[in-house]
Amino acid sequence: MARRYDPERRQRIIDAAIRVVGQKGIAGLSHRTVAAEADVPLGSTTYHFKTLDDLLVAALRQANEGFAKVIASRGGLQDPETDLAAELADWMGEWLAGDRTGVELEYELYLAALRRPALRPVAAEWASDLAERLSHRTDPVTARALVALMDGICLQVLLTEAPYDEAYARDVLRRVIP
Numbered sequence: 001m002a003r004r005y006d007p008e009r010r011q012r013i014i015d016a017a018i019r020v021v022g023q024k025g026i027a028g029l030s031h032r033t034v035a036a037e038a039d040v041p042l043g044s045t046t047y048h049f050k051t052l053d054d055l056l057v058a059a060l061r062q063a064n065e066g067f068a069k070v071i072a073s074r075g076g077l078q079d080p081e082t083d084l085a086a087e088l089a090d091w092m093g094e095w096l097a098g099d100r101t102g103v104e105l106e107y108e109l110y111l112a113a114l115r116r117p118a119l120r121p122v123a124a125e126w127a128s129d130l131a132e133r134l135s136h137r138t139d140p141v142t143a144r145a146l147v148a149l150m151d152g153i154c155l156q157v158l159l160t161e162a163p164y165d166e167a168y169a170r171d172v173l174r175r176v177i178p
Contacts, residue, residue, distance in 0.1 A: 010048045012038045017059045022105045026056070026112050053118035056109065060119055063106040064126045070095050077133055084137050085173035089166045092150055096157055096164045107158055127151070138177060145176050 016038035020029050029052060031045040038045070049055035071077070076087035096103060110126065113119035127147050134143035149172060157164050 009038075009040055009044055013040060013045055013048055013055070014058045014062055017055050018063065018105060021059065021108060022101050026108060029056070031055075051118075053116055056112060056116065056119055057122050060109040060112075060122045061125075063102075063109050064122065064129075068126075068129065071130070071133060077137055080137070084134075084177055085170050088146065088150060088173050089170040092154055092169055093164055093166045096154060103154075104158055107155065142176060142178060146173065149173065149176055 013034060017029060017034045020033050020037050024033070031049075031052070032042060034055065035042040035045045045055070049058065070091055074087070074091065076082045076091075077084075109119070110123050113123035127144075130150075131140065131143040131147045134146050137143075138146070150169075153169050153172070156162070
């Protein structure tokens with residue numbers, strides 16, 4: 001029997017893993033559940049991703065792209081006249097106003113790095129990339145502080161289910177920006 005050429009299979013497996021984690025959490029993730037969700041043979045998941053950590057790394061890397069796309073689409077960091085605090089507060093509002101399940105999934109994958117060392121470099125990439133982008137408008141220490149503050153605000157909104165308060169975010173961000 002000839003092997004069927006399927007260049008999109010790896011991506012379908014990643015997308016399926018994201019859906020499984022979104023529905024069942026990381027505890028519900030297995031090669032078998034992902035294979036069923038992606039409608040591929042079980043061997044395909046283990047061929048592309050030897051371990052679940054490999055699959056989670058790919059899923060986290062893809063999830064990290066969600067916030068990066070929000071940032072890239074706006075371009076506010078390029079203009080030195082843009083109110084940085086207002087721009088960042090608006091970014092968070094746009095991201096948090098999106099699909100809540102998707103945002104929660106991104107944080108679940110991000111926080112999974114606490115227990116899964118293989119995920120730590122990918123989780124750190126997100127913070128480093130954002131700090132690098134912010135350091136074009138401020139110094140590197142302030143950029144890292146802004147990333148930590150934004151991360152904390154987003155996490156509190158998700159955990160408390162409180163509505164995002166853009167005015168509050170703008171105010172506290174301004175307190176950090178020199």
